[in-house]
Amino acid sequence: MEIDARPKMIGARVQRLEDPRLLAGQGRFIDDLNLPRMLHIAFVRSDHAHARILEIDSADAAAKPGVAAIFTAPDIAGLWNPIRATSRMADYHATELPVLAHDKVRYVGEAVVAVVAENRYLAEDAAEQIMVSYEPLGDAIDAIANAKADAPLLHDDAGTNVLAARTFHRGDVDAALAEASVRVSGNFRMHRKTPTAMENRGYVADYDPGRRALTLHSTTQIPGIVRDALVEMLDIPGNRLRVVAPDVGGGFGGKGALYPEEVLVCIIARQLGRPVKWLSDRLEDLMTTNQAFDEHVAAELACDGEGHILGLRAEVIGDVGAYSVYPWTAAIEPVQVVSFLPGPYRVPNYLGRVRAVATSKTPTGAYRGVGRPISTFVMERLMDMAAAKLSLDPLEMRRRNMVQADEFPYKTASGIVWDRAGFMECLDKVASSYESLRRDQTAARAQGRWVGIGLASYAELTGLGSRIAVAPGMPVNTGTETATVRIDSTGAVSAYFGIASQGQGLETTLAQVVAEELGVRVEDVDVIQGDSAAVAHGTGTYASRSTVLAGGAAINAARAVREHVIKAAAHIFEADEGDVDAADGQVFVKGTDRGMSFRELARAVYSEMGRLPKDIRENIELEATRMYDPYFGTTTPASHLAVVEVDPETYQVTVQNYVVAEDCGRVINPLIVDGQVHGGVAQGIGAALMEEVVHDGAGQIQTASLMDYVVPTAAEIPAMQVHHLETVLPDNPGGFRGMGEGGTIGAPAAIANAITDALAPMGIDINELPITPERLFRLIDGK
Amino acid sequence: MKPPAFEYLAPVSLEAAVAALSNEDAKVLAGGQSLVPMMNFRLLAPSLLVDISRIPDLAYITEDGDGLRIGAMTRHHAVEMSDVVRQRFPVLHAAMAHVAHLAIRNRGTIGGSLCHGDPAAEWPGLVLLLNAQLKTTKRTIPAGDFYHGALATDLADDEILIEIQFPGLAPGTGWGFEEMARRSGDFALAAVAATICLSDDRATEVRIVVIGAHATPLRLTAAEGLLTDHVSIGAAADAAMQEISPDSDLHASADYRRHLVGVLTKRALAAAWKRAA
């Protein structure tokens, strides 16, 4: 049992530990939780986009069978302390976050009345009887109109619809544009998307009057943040308020904010002294889960005669919907568009301005990729437009402008610092088949086929540390995570985290990390996550952070425990600590046959009195809690390449081939990284070709079922090739970079470029996404 | 998205089912793939569901001369997998791949699809194309007379569709089925089905049906009349575009639908021509 024989768990294609449970229907989701005496909520939701509530008549509903209680906003006033998403950012206006609408409704689907009944059927029957009368307050659904000074205000106390405004500035853009030999510009539009996790949001609140303690079971991605907020809102101390996320079926950011329904089940459970469940149905999910994107971007790029970027200018209006989401604020999505717009390129002069404008629509929040799918779409389109004007190959255009290895750390025009990562290496990797794909394209074009190739490169900041907040100026520390690793008296290993998995495989990757460091087998480690009681402070899973932060904390904690394992074993074996090692669940003296299992060791330490002398025993702790803070964060670059074919008559787009090269540092489990890339790209393809939340002129949502909100199925997603680069990351315990969102960031841009390339003979630019067959028809028909 | 309360009955004879349907607001339940979603959305609130799936002998595919008789409770997937369907009516076989997804094809029935009458569904267009007869508990209705409009049929409230009768196709009939949908398994933005018989490279017998571009499936008689030789496919496709008055919806404008009908007609006719002997 030499050290070289140690199994290398990190980097292994370990099958996901959670899959047997999840695939065999043995997962425990919110809807599997049925507590005795539990009540169910159905909501009456606003059917107006912007209106004053005049009267609510619930007399008939209250008399219906099985109805336990009915709540409106005045009924719960005084039962909770309102909360706002605050920020130190200048020019930011927080909005209220009503749990039930009072006085005014601000989007179709906003909860107005909660009906609590013995089951959901009866609750819906009663809800149907409730009459709400409204006085319409005028349309406020257009972000550009709402940004004007005379527009009707959505929030009177904010005094403006522009909830946040920011400018990023470097150098002299006007001068750069004036001297440029080539300028390209466009008005870009990325429509509104919704996350559509397989499992809808759901909450069960269980109040124990005897202990005055509340447990909220929630589909949340952020149990720690929700717990901390509820402590403030409900005046229950943190040791009696626990937020548990059980198995959760996908989140994508949509479950990563505090929701009105989440607070309301707690208020009602405490008030009625009975457990209360609300599970969103798909209609509610499509109307109320925080949505994504929805930006208008006017941008211009200037280059010299060789294609070197001289300057970039952008004006962004983000439609953030009706409320500023907690805790991220309304700034989270649109501000990232301007802060990441310069991408992985050298942009000497930059001016990016953004306004986050309230409209009477569902709020937008932090959807997978957050802002960067749009910044990448815009920048990568501009790169291709400039290349076309210069008659330069798009690949060469990128090579000439990408930050090179000797330039790291590189500070971008918006102030983000890229640490050393494989920018060019990723581009070179996806380009390895480029020449032959171009030859195939030429042959296909000769047959009258419309085939196009699109590239997209980007870099993102992942695993943010305490130096940089996930959203500007927010008061929540998103820069640290804590892990506790514990060997109990049976020798079993438990690892506790503040993150929360929604199916990403974190139970497996974190078990791999702990197993590797501690010297046990992966299946010996039980990962406890998604529970605010697991560690003293943790904020959850979002922003491609969990592997970086929780993985780093896991390494630190496991190493601390391992020291004590070795120390105890050395004493028992009467050997030098330097000669003792642990691997595969055994502790042993190197080069000998002396060894014992972790179980035997734990028994010796905890149970077998007298095995260790008192002074040694008191200094053995088979449990450690450690924190990790990446401080700035980690840079993750990637390049994508898409090959598409457009039917020249029906305009149906098929993605033929898709290649990704990404650098997430040390890969813990290639199987899981592949899966994350595949899923991210699939969502990016959805954003590029299909998915759009559509409202009519009165703010009524038109895409209210999955017949009309079109999500790609497996049949629309091509097989993908994924290449992993593993650039070493110094000063980081595991060398891990975050990568959960990247697929969604690159795909819309790559596909827009590929379709533009396919239509190049007609000179059509794809600057609006999703590019549906209808939109293609109009573009082509207009030529 | 929970339906209001309803009664449920699962009779084992057609007579009992028809009798139960005389109750006010009673509805037939077949595969439930269209009815149940509508109930969950509370767009329909029947007081009684009469489940006809326990009635024996409503699911079958039987040869009848050159033709076929198919029971109303036959699932889409059974048609898709049937050898005799593939031999005699390859167009039916080909069209089945476009009906929803496998899970829905496993539950959904032909009778349910026909009685539901979605303008973008395949079956209503297919029975029109193939000149089928729809046999009910009261009478036999020619396919061309079955629909009054979108989601509206000629059936009485207490009438049950029991069988679809497909007369045999003339030997050498060529066929084409072309559909455009946003995703695999979605309802058609538009679809065109065609059959052609040829004699000396001239079209003798032509049927063209368009789906999804009208409140009901529509035969394109002007386009049919224009199809004489292979060269006239283009003219027939142009005529098809003029013969319809499609609606705009979330997924396609009227103009785009019209454009699609032209493309799909051309493709369906070209395919049918190629297959005709």
Ligand SMILES: Cc1cc2nc3c(=O)[nH]c(=O)nc-3n(C[C@H](O)[C@H](O)[C@H](O)COP(=O)(O)OP(=O)(O)OC[C@H]3O[C@@H](n4cnc5c(N)ncnc54)[C@H](O)[C@@H]3O)c2cc1C
């Ligand atoms: C996601 C999804 C996608 C779909 N995509 C498509 C598609 O692409 N193309 C397509 O054609 N269809 C599609 N469908 C519909 C599917 O084909 C249904 O199976 C079919 O429309 C209804 O069949 P059913 O047996 O489930 O009928 P049910 O839902 O049980 O009944 C439908 C209606 O017909 C009545 N009815 C049923 N049987 C009889 C009978 N024998 N006599 C009298 N009345 C009767 C019922 O009372 C009810 O009004 C889709 C459905 C879903 C859920």
